[in-house]
Amino acid sequence: MSKERKGYEAKNAWLEMGEDEREEVFAFNRGYADFLTENKTEREFAGASIEKLRKAGFKNIDEYKELKTGDKVYMVNRSRALMAAVIGQKDLQEGLKIVGSHIDSPRLDLKPNPLYEDGELAMFKTHYYGGVKKYQWVTMPLALHGVVVKEDGSEIELKIGEKEDDPIFFISDVLPHLGKKQMEKKMSEGITGEKLNVVIGSIPVNDEDTKEKVKTALLDYLEKEYDITGEDFVSADLQIVPAFKTRDAGFDRGLLAGYGHDDRVCSYTALEAVLDINDPKYTAVVLLMDREEVGSMGSTGMQSHFFEDQVAEMVNLYYDNYSELLLRRVLQNSKVLSADVNAAYDPDFAEVYAEHNSAYLGKGVVISKYTGSRGKSGASEAGAEFMGEVRSLFNGAGVYWQIAELGKVDEGGGGTIAQFLANYNMDVVDCGPAVMSMHSPYEVVSKADVYHTYLGYSVFLEK
Structure with missing residues (x-):
């Protein structure tokens, strides 16, 4: 799959798809649409995710006495958040590859x-x-x-x-x-x-x-x-x-309208990515967290100690002698895609979008170097080295991607769980599809973007 870029300009993914890939895109989105229709709360999403994980051979961490390469494990937090991992070839001290999203919606x-x-x-x-x-x-x-x-x-x-x-x-x-x-x-x-x-x-x-x-x-x-x-x-x-079903939108059925794309579109694609991985280089981790829409506070939010506690459990089962130093090494050597959506350019409200730095439906997964509002307030920011690493991974795997901010500088902005993971001294960047009419009861995404988000998360977790 060839992609020609001029500066930061991304091409429309539909233009270079063959018929076989189009069918893959539509088939993947049929599964996503059904899952989104059936699971409209964080409890429902977590419960259905656990069913998928168990069918794929994942076990609750309580069922393990030790962890080794190839083991598949998950942890649940109060039925409203969970973490799943496939133990990789490299030692845990070399870090985890994490895709972190949230499953709550307005x-x-x-x-x-x-x-x-x-x-x-x-x-x-x-x-x-x-x-x-x-x-x-x-x-x-x-x-x-x-x-x-x-x-x-x-x-x-x-x-x-x-x-x-x-x-x-x-x-x-x-x-x-x-x-x-x-x-x-x-x-x-x-x-x-x-x-x-x-x-x-x-x-x-x-x-x-x-x-x-x-x-x-x-x-x-x-x-x-x-x-x-x-x-x-x-x-x-x-x-x-x-009380809506997720439905195809547009005569050509290239768009998907549904409740809760923010941020279940990232959660579903991340889940599917980790389900398909058997032998990752680094330990592959997917986080499906709660409470992001209200600041990630509370026992099931990213500001709780759930994530850190579960990594500690993994370290304890992986090494003969657990130590706080081992845990800190695992955390600080980890790399994260903060899987959250960006705002899709809307021609009816063009005045709030930043020219040359907006996300478009159909141009692939969106990489956001930073979020926050106005003067980058309340956000982490990915360094050039990690941006280069992610860009290289996506280009090498034929993943369609685009770069964007969330609107004009002084119009507002938003945050994700990236800042809380970055507090562990990890490399973190936001990465997810563009959404039109975000936070409304009926949001819209491009099926091409959904599929390439899945491909992006897959290559990140696997390499």
Whole structure:
């Protein structure tokens, strides 16, 4: 596969694909689309990933008494984050090859006490999670996903709104006939967080002595159908997500529209890459982390000690005599692709994109030397040496790639988990596909970019 470059200008990947490669691209994306449709929360994504890992011969680290070349291992953190590794030919002290992504996406979480009645409607109160444009979440079909933990510790899993015969839920908006004052507000104020209330029922219980008849009817229904009481919401992780399937977009089907491309497109391609590797040069590691959309804080986020603790477990099982020095050597000699997406150039909003430094749909995986905002605030930055190494790997393997920043310098920006991995003195660079309408309920990616992201992660982990 030949690629001619002029400066940093990348060619459209579709232009040089033969029919066989196009079919590979479309086949790979069919698998991705199905996986994304089925797994819309971090719990679901982690659970489905573990199933794939076990089928491919990976074992939980608790099942090993020692680790040697060729062993395949995974570790789980509270059902919402995980790490998988294939032990490589070289000694662990020579470092790991890591592809790190996150599996959480912007959404609406139910509040701890969500159920109430108003206007003879039963409603759920929500608290939005991550950077959302609140107005995008109204008047669309929504689904309820998550888990309820009973007082006795038993768990009830819910996924309502995805099947054809399931009910869906929705958030209302004021009609334009009465929306004069709303239309005069700034876009950010037209729908506020406290108005993201989900309509869930309308039929009252037939009891004159009951004050909140619809709420009571809903509580009766939940207890009868799911064994869920009002108090059970206190110990529940329940999320409101779009009730959309991931679908082909455009007459030519070159694009893929779906909920949660940021950052499950990187997580899925990284997972597939590590599943396909049997004999890597360095130990190949894939991280699927939680909580990135809210700063990577919390026990399942990248700022927790989960990653470091699991590498310590690997070091302990690999060497006869564990030491803190060994662990530090493994970490500081490691190299990382921080697998996260970049913003795809949108011609309707061209004014926010940086000329010559924007990512385009169909031009391959995006390498971002740094992220952050304005004066590179809140980000790590890859050195020229590591940039050269990644560039050489991709060119040698025929991976289509492009270089980009996240918009114009003074327009804003964003961060990834790169900075937290860089704190271990590792070489880190951000690398993932471009996404159009990022953080919306229905994001768009190029199928060519998805496939070449997978190829890029594969060659990085294997070499």
